[in-house]
Each structure stands twice: as C-alpha cells, then as structure tokens.
Amino acid sequence: MVVEGIGDHGCEYMTGGRAVILGETGRNFGAGMSGGIAYVYNPKGSFIKKCNTSTFELEDLVIKEDINELKELISNHYKYTKSLVAEKILLNWTKEVKNFSKVMPTDYKRAGSLRAPLGLDPGAARTRPMPATKPRQTCGDAGAPALFPAQL
Numbered sequence: 001m002v003v004e005g006i007g008d009h010g011c012e013y014m015t016g017g018r019a020v021i022l023g024e025t026g027r028n029f030g031a032g033m034s035g036g037i038a039y040v041y042n043p044k045g046s047f048i049k050k051c052n053t054s055t056f057e058l059e060d061l062v063i064k065e066d067i068n069e070l071k072e073l074i075s076n077h078y079k080y081t082k083s084l085v086a087e088k089i090l091l092n093w094t095k096e097v098k099n100f101s102k103v104m105p106t107d108y109k110r111a112g113s114l115r116a117p118l119g120l121d122p123g124a125a126r127t128r129p130m131p132a133t134k135p136r137q138t139c140g141d142a143g144a145p146a147l148f149p150a151q152l
Contacts, residue, residue, distance in 0.1 A: 002077035038103035
C-alpha cells in the first residue's frame, strides 16, 4: 500500500505486508505494530516525534533489497496514479531515498534473524505442516472421523 499521508494511529497493529507513506503522518504511528514493514518519507526529520516506538525500531535504508522494493512500490504508485509526489521522489532518487525511514517491528526482525541462518525468507510467513494422524471414533459416531486428531 502506498499513501501520500496518513492520520493519527497509522499502521497501528499492523501484522504484515508493506506500507509506504509519502507524506505527513499523525501521532502515535505504529502503536502495537508486530509485523510487516513500513517505509516513511521523512524529509523534515520530524517523524520520530510522532512515533510510538514501543514495538518497533526506525532504521536507515541500507539494505539493497529494501531500497529496490521501495523504489518498485513508488514506481508502481506513480504508474497507476501519476502522483507528482512519487514523480519528484523518483526523479531525484539518489537524494530522496536518504529521506526514508524503515519502520521495523522488533519481534518481526528477531524472527527474521532466526530464519536467515536456515536459508528461509525472513519476510515470509511460514507454518509447519501437522503430522498425519488416524481419525478417532467418538461415541455415537461409529465410522465418522473425529474433529480433533489423536494426541501424539
């Protein structure tokens, strides 16, 4: 999602995905944010005053994949909206990319750092499959499978 401004409580309780904010933010940004990543355009340097950083950290954009992802999101925004804000940022990319802050939830970052040594994508949610079990019979349900798998 790319927006050109957001009011109070932006990205509150965000649990996944990506958000790009190309304009001003209201107060209490990111309260309860536990997943996903937000990129906030912050040319005035005032964004930190509007943040609730109890669940996330602000980072500079230094990882090539983050920079490429952000540019692609803004490019798509421009392609579909012809946004003058997006156009200005893209035309001056080398300078303007330095005006973005990466909002990275602490728990999300920790989970990613645990996944990386295993060769897993730290940004992708994964679940492990449940082991196969035999269905149980319950009283009065002769032949019908139980609703819950047998305990292992």
